Amino acid sequence: MTDRTRLALLLGPALLVLGGLFLTGLGLTLLRSFRYMPALGLTEPDLAAYTAILTAPGFLTSLALSLWVATVSTLIAAVLALAAALLLRQTFPGRALISFLVQLNLTIPHIVGAIGILYLFSQSGSFARLAHAAGLIVTPAEFPVLTQDPYAIGIILLYVWKELPFITLILLANLQSLGEDHESVARSLGATRWQAFRHVLLPMLMPGLLAASALVFAFAFGAYEVPLILGAHAPKALPVLAWQASTDTDLATRPEAMAMAVVIALIGFALLALYARMLAKGGSGAR
Amino acid sequence: MTTLSLHALRKTYPGAGHAAVHGLDLTAASGSLTALLGPSGCGKTTTMKLIAGLIAPDAGEVRLDTGPITHLPPEQRGVTMVFQNPLLFPHLTIAQNIGFGLRMRGLPPARIADSVAAMLSRVRLDGLGDRRPAALSGGQQQRAALARALVLHPKVLLLDEPLSNLDPGLRDEMRQLIRGLQLETGITTIVVTHDQAEAVALADRIALMLDGHLAQHGPPEDLYRRPASLAVARFFGGVNFLPGRSEGGVFRSALGTLTLPPGMPEGDGILTLRPEALRLGPGPNARMARVDAVTFLGTQTRISLTVEGCALQALTTPDLATALAPGTSLAVSLPPEALWLLPPE
Amino acid sequence: MRGDLRMLAGLALAGFLVLPLVPLLGWSVAQGWRFPALVPDRLSAQAWSFALSPQSGVLASFAITTLIAAATTLLAILIGLPAGRALGLYRFRGRGLVILLLLAPALLPGIAVVFGLHGILLRAGLAGTIPGVILAHLVPVLPYVTLVMAAVFARFDPAFEDQARSLGATPWQTFRAVTLPAILPGLMIAALFAFLVSWSQYLLTLSVGGGRVQTLPLLLFSFASAGRNDITAAIALLYILPGLLVLAVTARRITGRGAALTERLHP
Numbered sequence: 001m002t003d004r005t006r007l008a009l010l011l012g013p014a015l016l017v018l019g020g021l022f023l024t025g026l027g028l029t030l031l032r033s034f035r036y037m038p039a040l041g042l043t044e045p046d047l048a049a050y051t052a053i054l055t056a057p058g059f060l061t062s063l064a065l066s067l068w069v070a071t072v073s074t075l076i077a078a079v080l081a082l083a084a085a086l087l088l089r090q091t092f093p094g095r096a097l098i099s100f101l102v103q104l105n106l107t108i109p110h111i112v113g114a115i116g117i118l119y120l121f122s123q124s125g126s127f128a129r130l131a132h133a134a135g136l137i138v139t140p141a142e143f144p145v146l147t148q149d150p151y152a153i154g155i156i157l158l159y160v161w162k163e164l165p166f167i168t169l170i171l172l173a174n175l176q177s178l179g180e181d182h183e184s185v186a187r188s189l190g191a192t193r194w195q196a197f198r199h200v201l202l203p204m205l206m207p208g209l210l211a212a213s214a215l216v217f218a219f220a221f222g223a224y225e226v227p228l229i230l231g232a233h234a235p236k237a238l239p240v241l242a243w244q245a246s247t248d249t250d251l252a253t254r255p256e257a258m259a260m261a262v263v264i265a266l267i268g269f270a271l272l273a274l275y276a277r278m279l280a281k282g283g284s285g286a287r
Numbered sequence: 288m289t290t291l292s293l294h295a296l297r298k299t300y301p302g303a304g305h306a307a308v309h310g311l312d313l314t315a316a317s318g319s320l321t322a323l324l325g326p327s328g329c330g331k332t333t334t335m336k337l338i339a340g341l342i343a344p345d346a347g348e349v350r351l352d353t354g355p356i357t358h359l360p361p362e363q364r365g366v367t368m369v370f371q372n373p374l375l376f377p378h379l380t381i382a383q384n385i386g387f388g389l390r391m392r393g394l395p396p397a398r399i400a401d402s403v404a405a406m407l408s409r410v411r412l413d414g415l416g417d418r419r420p421a422a423l424s425g426g427q428q429q430r431a432a433l434a435r436a437l438v439l440h441p442k443v444l445l446l447d448e449p450l451s452n453l454d455p456g457l458r459d460e461m462r463q464l465i466r467g468l469q470l471e472t473g474i475t476t477i478v479v480t481h482d483q484a485e486a487v488a489l490a491d492r493i494a495l496m497l498d499g500h501l502a503q504h505g506p507p508e509d510l511y512r513r514p515a516s517l518a519v520a521r522f523f524g525g526v527n528f529l530p531g532r533s534e535g536g537v538f539r540s541a542l543g544t545l546t547l548p549p550g551m552p553e554g555d556g557i558l559t560l561r562p563e564a565l566r567l568g569p570g571p572n573a574r575m576a577r578v579d580a581v582t583f584l585g586t587q588t589r590i591s592l593t594v595e596g597c598a599l600q601a602l603t604t605p606d607l608a609t610a611l612a613p614g615t616s617l618a619v620s621l622p623p624e625a626l627w628l629l630p631p632e
Numbered sequence: 633m634r635g636d637l638r639m640l641a642g643l644a645l646a647g648f649l650v651l652p653l654v655p656l657l658g659w660s661v662a663q664g665w666r667f668p669a670l671v672p673d674r675l676s677a678q679a680w681s682f683a684l685s686p687q688s689g690v691l692a693s694f695a696i697t698t699l700i701a702a703a704t705t706l707l708a709i710l711i712g713l714p715a716g717r718a719l720g721l722y723r724f725r726g727r728g729l730v731i732l733l734l735l736a737p738a739l740l741p742g743i744a745v746v747f748g749l750h751g752i753l754l755r756a757g758l759a760g761t762i763p764g765v766i767l768a769h770l771v772p773v774l775p776y777v778t779l780v781m782a783a784v785f786a787r788f789d790p791a792f793e794d795q796a797r798s799l800g801a802t803p804w805q806t807f808r809a810v811t812l813p814a815i816l817p818g819l820m821i822a823a824l825f826a827f828l829v830s831w832s833q834y835l836l837t838l839s840v841g842g843g844r845v846q847t848l849p850l851l852l853f854s855f856a857s858a859g860r861n862d863i864t865a866a867i868a869l870l871y872i873l874p875g876l877l878v879l880a881v882t883a884r885r886i887t888g889r890g891a892a893l894t895e896r897l898h899p
Binding site for chain 3: 388
Binding site for chain 1: 641643653656658670710711712715724734737748771775852853875
């Protein structure tokens with residue numbers, strides 16, 4: 001058996017499955033977004049669905065909201081994760097416990113975390129009650145609206161909570177493979193700790209950090225179940241809007257739902273490309 | 288016991304500009320230990336893998352007494368290869384490693400245990416059977432890998448650079464072990480090495496490979512004293528080369544006329560003389576030489592000479608070289624019986 | 633950073649990580665917990681007993697979710713192990729493209745994939761069925777398993793297989809006796825986390841399952857929107873159990889630096 005036949009046999013099933021399900025699925029979505037649906041008698045592809053969503057205020061607001069959520073949560077998570085990784089780099093009492101909790105966090109599905117955040121930060125939630133006990137408020141309505149609010153604070157909190165440990169672990173793996181030698185060299189050349197970090201360590205961590213951030217951003221942008229629990233009725237997060245458009249009884253909105261999905265996919269692909277480039281540059285983890 | 292023969296074996300790796308192995312013909316007599324010698328990249332490891340069946344040739348045949356094995360999968364050939372890296376399976380104990388091949392054959396555990404125990408003694412690893420490979424030293428791992436192959440009594444045993452991973456102190460020991468076991472078991476063995484001293488010490492016959500070709504095949508002494516080409520001579524440390532012409536029993540060159548030993552072919556050629564055979568002092572084929580440099584090498588001293596405009600080297604024992612300082616003139620002799628004629632390049 | 637400052641920061645981090653679980657624990661044993669009480673009005677096991685009873689449908693849902701996750705994982709391994717081997721051991725033209733094709737389904741937001749996926753499975757007559765949901769879950773799970781196995785195989789020296797063949801082992805014997813033991817640790821971790829990826833799927837199940845396949849996250853959401861905090865909390869805690877189990881099993885392999893749960897895990 002030649003190498004090439006062997007390769008084909010090994011990779012074949014996986015490529016078939018992914019090609020058949022994923023690529024074909026994307027293709028179908030794309031066709032429908034161009035209003036090409038022979039089953040409904042629509043055989044002329046056009047951009048009507050795209051113009052419709054781009055001119056409707058709902059879509060643009062939702063897009064803006066989703067981008068806002070993804071950007072803010074990723075930024076906060078990335079910065080905090082950097083701090084957390086530096087913290088966990090060296091041993092101190094309790095480090096093992098924190099390591100465990102970080103890993104625990106990874107296994108908790110987003111929906112559970114979202115419910116927890118809801119019970120913590122809603123106007124009748126744990127923090128509201130603590131505020132009451134401290135004499136700061138009297139009724140639930142006096143507590144600031146942090147969940148199901150227009151600024152998506154609750155959603156951002158949940159994403160930070162989930163993504164912080166994820167990015168931290170990636171950074172820790174990178175730190176481990178990079179070793180301490182580079183900073184030692186910098187220090188022996190006269191750099192202060194901060195300078196060694198800013199000019200030597202940080203640049204080396206950047207590719208991995210950016211790669212992880214791309215992943216995290218993609219998820220925060222496109223997740224559905226979190227905005228469902230923690231999101232306001234309006235504006236809706238983009239995935240929620242897209243889903244509702246797809247289940248609307250008015251069939252005319254289907255192509256619009258597909259168009260939204262295509263837009264989301266395009267943004268996703270852009271992030272994927274960024275991720276791949278960052279991986280090629282410096283890697284996202286020990287290998 | 289088995290004779291191994293290779294016929295017109297050819298292999299080019301996909302994407303490579305030239306063949307790794309070119310039309311190789313080689314026979315290893317039953318019960319012999321042949322060293323497959325050559326610099327890295329000469330094709331010796333490729334040849335080994337072709338014999339073992341781990342890669343397939345583009346052309347040619349591999350034969351045992353029983354017939355061609357060219358198209359048999361590795362596990363059916365009766366050829367066992369031991370790699371340069373011991374490759375002991377890390378999840379098995381030493382005893383389980385050694386018994387691996389027997390287990391694959393489906394032999395009953397009791398018999399496997401007996402054979403393994405005997406082999407452990409043979410390679411002096413008694414008592415280490417229950418350890419994991421990581422717990423053994425490099426030398427011990429090498430012996431275990433050897434035992435693992437020998438216990439199968441293969442028709443042909445292939446050893447890929449068995450000594451290169453070992454510290455110099457251990458090499459001698461391992462070399463004696465290999466030779467001893469090979470003579471005892473009579474298994475036709477091929478040892479790949481890039482170290483000519485090793486090949487000379489270990490083998491009945493040396494097959495020197497250069498650039499995918501078999502440059503010379505014969506007893507070690509032949510390759511030293513009667514090299515087939517300039518490349519072979521150079522590989523074994525020959526440094527004295529004199530182009531010229533052989534006519535009627537004498538050699539005409541920049542050094543004038545030198546008497547040749549009987550049986551040398553006529554025509555253009557390159558005369559060669561091993562540095563240790565160049566005699567300091569008067570003798571046949573004498574010439575005047577000037578000493579350029581004297582280098583102490585430990586057990587020997589190298590003397591760089593200019594002899595009538597030609598640069599030559601002699602190797603001698605240190606005490607004989609004490610009187611020589613750079614600039615000294617002395618007579619040197621090129622004894623005819625030590626001269627050898629190489630084909631012209 | 634001085635030691636005690638580190639410890640304080642560590643404490644803050646630990647607290648942050650545990651925080652959302654605290655009200656869940658509280659609510660799950662609460663019988664009434666009105667504002668502004670800091671602890672439940674009354675402690676009771678009624679939320680749990682209801683959750684674990686047949687009427688809630690939780691146990692049935694737990695079983696379905698487990699079945700789907702297990703089946704998806706098994707399929708993903710059968711397909712992904714050889715694919716991972718190809719990626720890890722061979723350098724071939726188009727390798728980068730294949731990796732990209734593998735990364736995309738795992739990284740793209742589910743909403744981008746789900747419509748088309750539903751369409752295909754609908755045509756195949758699998759919409760609303762458990763096998764359909766399994767196939768749908770394969771889309772994020774397969775790439776994950778494949779990429780992890782690629783990393784595992786990249787660390788594997790195929791010379792061991794050559795050596796085994798040279799000692800008389802057939803290809804199948806070689807796989808069982810030499811390759812499998814070497815890749816098993818990585819394979820186990822891949823399998824466990826693949827299980828978790830399927831376990832936490834929401835949108836794919838909602839879409840492809842068409843409401844007929846009630847996995848645990850869907851059930852959890854219904855109770856959450858119905859406002860029954862106590863039952864919701866109990867179900868949520870049940871829902872995170874397999875994750876805890878996975879953690880317990882893999883924790884032994886994980887060093888304090890957390891190298892095992894890294895880049896391959898999709899949030």
